[in-house]
Amino acid sequence: MSSKASSKEKKSGLGKKLFRRGSVRSVGSFMSRVLKTLSTLSHFGSELQPPEGEKDDGGFAAFKNEGKGSVASDDSDCGGFLSRDKVPGVAGLKNHGNTCFMNAILQCLSNTELFAEYLALEQFRGQTEEEDKPKANGVPRKEKGEVTEQLAGLVRALWTFEYTPQQSREFKSAVAKRAMQYRGNAQHDAQEFLLWLLDRVHEDLNNMGHNRPSIKPPIEEDDGALEGPSPPLSAGSFVQELFQAQYRSSLTCPHCQKQSNTFDPFLCISLPIPLPHxxxxxxxxxxxxxxxxxxxxxxxxxxxxxxxxxxxxxxxxxxxxxxxxxxxxxxxxxxxxxxxxxxxxxxxxxxxxxxxxxxxxETFKLESLRSKRGSLLANLNQNNLKFGNDSSRTPSFMQGAVNPASPNKNAGADKMILLICNRACIGHQGRRFGLPFVLYMERTVTWDVLQKAILEKMHHLLRQGVYIQVGPFSLRVVGVVGITYLLPQEEFPLCHPTVERAYKSCGAGGPPHVKIVVEWDKETKDYLFGHTEEEYIxxxxxxxxxxxxxxQPQACTLAQCFQLYTKEEQLAPDDAWRCPHCKQLQQGRIKLSLWTLPDVLILHLKRFRQEGDRRVKMQNMVHFPLVGMDMAPHMVKRSQSSWSLPSHWSPWRRPYGLGRNPDDYLYDLYAVCNHHGNMHGGHYTAYCKNSIDGQWYCFDDSEVQPMADEDVCQQTAYILFYQRRATIPSWSANSSVAGSTSSSLCEHWVNRLPGSKPPSLASGASSRRTSLASLAESMEFPGDRSEDDGEKRVYGAYYSAWFSILCLVYYVHILYFLYLSQCFFVILGACGT
Incomplete structure (x- = not known):
């Protein structure tokens, strides 16, 4: 019994020793220490030290995000810039003296996702040994690409919270070296600067050797299509591949109905704003x-x-x-x-x-003058003034006065229309007073009769108690050269050659007439008529x-601007065109239409126009869509043999066929350049949609404020930036497919910038939020860290990730082995009992 008991106790003791929970805890403690060690190794050397020296931010405090503008805490596992309490890309630019036009364009380009990634990650760089080699003219390549280098550094600084005013000052200096018009502090047009900058970057990229082959659209043989191949759509640089497309100009002969087509590239479409009719x-x-x-x-x-x-x-x-x-x-x-x-x-x-x-x-003869007219006119004396106190009685010279407007149908050739106005003069200066009036007089009228008719029209202007029998004034004929004054000595003043010249100078429109100014001495005028000025009308x-x-400015839509841009017009007779088919001058019908579309579509609203001898700004409200702008109605109707643009630069840019997928014509707005003011003075701002948090921001030089979506469409919109929906990266918050999820944001190109922790290869999985997944995201070998060589850093991140995965697999195998061992001993113990 004792032996059996002892044997049972031994077995029991063995079982207790084998299956006690302390062994499992010890294994867990061991693995915990292993993971802790791995975590320590993963963070060793992963944090880059900030550059030494004091940062001169010029008072540019980074914008603190609130509400919608802040990055979700779930994205903190992305590491790098996304784990901070600030949104990358939300930073103002210092105004260096009327550089608001430059700042607004820079903010719009900085929020052009594909362009910003290309610049910030320095994908434009070729082999380093080629950049410093001098060209044939002795200018180093690096100096030739100075504008692009400065632009790339400025964009990178805006997205890494490292911007200082010195960077934008150096960029302005680099621009001034290449374009003398941007020297100094003069105001400039933002659209002109945008086109200059894109062209400059294109030339810099070509100088760096980043050329791409050209592509030609297919030839169509029908009458309404191409006569021959269009000029090649140059893809010589990333700028042209991203921003450039072609439009077609068609001339149709009204006689033979043949169509002649020419093709031209564009980086920006300048849309006219419909004017009121x-x-x-x-x-x-x-x-x-x-x-x-x-x-x-x-x-x-x-x-x-x-x-x-x-x-x-x-x-x-x-x-x-x-x-x-x-x-x-x-x-x-x-x-x-x-x-x-x-x-x-x-x-x-x-x-x-x-x-x-x-x-x-009406041009009829006047009624016969009354019989008393001769005796009344004989009593008129130019130098005789008579004043009285009885204001109720009618002046004696007006008794039996002639009504010059009374017509007579007997004859009309000897009548003349006179336009009269009164002018009080001091020397050669004078000012009009009273209302103008019309006289219809015989050509053979005497000076006295003419004088009397003028005074009769002015009777209501006389001061109370003042009577006048003659008019102490001068008559000046307007619109003739030479002698312009009519003299009292003239027997028939309206037959004077001066009047005859003025009368014959009238055109065919309206009745012929003569304009006469009645000039009064200022003191005489004040005595007779008081301080009468030009009467209220x-x-x-x-x-x-x-x-x-x-x-009130007439509102319109962006679609109406496109309709006006593509509207067919007929050539003027002076612009007649020789048809190559019928060989005759024809007033052909010309029409512009879009042949291809770029990934990034820039629309310029033509708010400045010539009006007479001056330029004015149109303040019309143009309603434009924020999402889903359909460009299909404005495209050339093409055959199904559509051609595709190449994609060399980014893995997410897929080849697309024009006309095959309706989504290829849909564009979403991401930036607006605004002009405030008029032609005499103005200010530029930018509205941009951030690709990380999907929030719209207003960039006013150094000031940055979040704004609501409904406030983006304003009367000040000047340049619109749209991106093809099919080319919006899935990691962008502007993407309608992915959205700003944790997995998509961790794939943002900002995480590939120097100083940012690379994201996990298994982004989106549940293991992403474990300590080991964090290890996979942040692991970097010290030997691979280099400020000048980004490839070693990327390779080190990949090696760290694979090492972490191997550790995870090893950890799972150990747990599985312990589990199987525990099951085995449980079964063994059960069998022994």
Whole structure:
């Protein structure tokens, strides 16, 4: 019994010794120590030290993200720049003296995902030994690519929180070396700088030897297609591959209907903004009557029309026949231009011009003068002034006065229309007073009769208690060269050669007339008429109506701008084109259309236009889509033999066929360059959508603020940056496929920048958040760390990841072995009992 008992105790003791839990805990403790050691090794040398020396940030504190602008905490396992409390790429730029145009363009390009990655990761660099070799002209390659080098460093600094004002100052200096117009602190157009910068980077890349083969679209043999191969779409650099495409210009012969096509590349499409079909003009109408009265009216005239259209508009508004009023220009000093030729271009009249329309009587003879006229006129004496106190009685010289507007149908050849205005003069200077009026006089009228008719029209302006029998004034004829004053000694002043020349100078539009200024001495004028100035002219309701309709900028859509851009137009007779088929000069129909589309589509809104002799800015609101802009309606209708662009630069850029996939025509907005102000002074800002957090930001030089999506479309939009939806990388927060998930953000190109921890190869898996997965993301061998050689760092990261995976596999095998051993001894113990 004792032996059996002892044997059982031995077996029992053996079993207790084999299956006690302490052994498993010891194994776990051992593996914990192993993982701890691996974790220590993984972080050894992985953190790069910041550059020595004090950083001059110039007061550019990095923007602290709040709410939507902050990176989710789940992405902290990505390491590097994404693990901080700031968003990469959200940093302002110092204004170095009117460089807001430059700062706005730099922010837009910095948020162009593929372009920023290409620059920040320095994918443009060739072999280092080739860069320092001098070219045939003795200029080193590195100096030739200085603008691109500075641009790449500036973009990289914006995404790594290392920007200092010195970097943007050096970039401006590099630009000024290559383009003298950007020296100094003058203001410049942002679109012109954008095109210059892209062209400069393209040349720099070509100098570095980064050329790509050219590609030609296929030849179509139908009448409406190509006559021959189009010029090659150069893919000589990454700039052209990313931003450049082609448009087609088609000329169609109206006789033979043959079409001639030419192809040209573009980096930016300049879209015209639709103008209103009419514009307002404001005209002061001088109506006929015993005492003239005036009213200012507003009319709408077609653009690019003639004076006859203005005459028709005034006639419709006033009910005056179009051949019964004179159009002229008047200001404070008297008459200026007359618009007598109805075929003149209406562009000679601006909205701000002071235009008058004088209603004239029908061109009939006046009634026979009253019998008393001769005796009354004989009593007039130019040097005789008579004053009295009875204001109620009518002046004696006006008894039996002639009504010059009374027509007579017997004859009309000896009548003349006179446009009269009064002017108070001091020396050669003078100012108009009172309302202008119209006289219809016989050509054989005497000086006294003419003087009496003028005074009759001015009777209502006389001061109370003042009577005048003669007019102490001078008459000056407007619109002639040489002698312009009519003398009292002339028996028939309207038959003077000066009047005859002025009368014959009238054009065919409106009735012929003569403009006369009645000039008064200032002291005499003040005594007779008091301090009467130019009388108040009321505005008709049409003035307020047209101001409200035309002074508010007309809103339009981006699609309407494209429709105007691709609208077919007929050539003018002076621009007639010789058709190569029928060999005759023809006024062909020309049409622009898009042949291919780039990955990044830049649209320039033409807000500045020439208006007469000055340039003005159009403040129209252009509504543009933020997502899903469809470019298919603006493309050339092509056959299915579409051609594809190559993809040499990034693994996510797939070849695409134009016309095969509808998504190839969809574009999403990611940046806007805004212009605030007018032609005399303005300011540029940028709205950009960050590819990490998907938030829109307003970049105003050094100031950066988050903004809502609905605030992006503004009246100040000047340049729009769109990216083809099919080419948006999956790691981008702007991608509609992946979104800003933890796995996609860890694949962002920022994680491949120097100083950033490389992401895990198994991103998105549950093991990613274990300590061993973190080891795989951050492991780097000290011997592989180099500031100048990025390839060693990448290879070291790959080796670290594989080493971590092997450790994980080894750890799993040990656990599995312990589990099998435990099961075996449990079964063995059960059998023994």
């Amino acid at each position: 009419t514009r307002p003009l404001y005209v002061t109408v001088v109506y006929q009557g015993k005492y003239s009265h005036c009213m200012r009216i507003g009319v709408a005239v077609p653009l690019n029309s003639t004076v006859s259209r203005l005459r028709e508009a005034v006639s419709r508004e006033t009910k005056i026949p179009p051949d019964q009023f004179v159009l002229t220009e008047m200001y404070y000093d008297g008459f200026h231009r007359s618009f007598c030729d109805d075929d003149d271009d209406l562009d000679i009249i601006q909205e701000s011009d002071s235009i008058f329309a004088f209603e004239t009587p 009321p505005d008709a309701e049409s003035v307020y109506l047209h101001r409200e309709q035309h002074h």
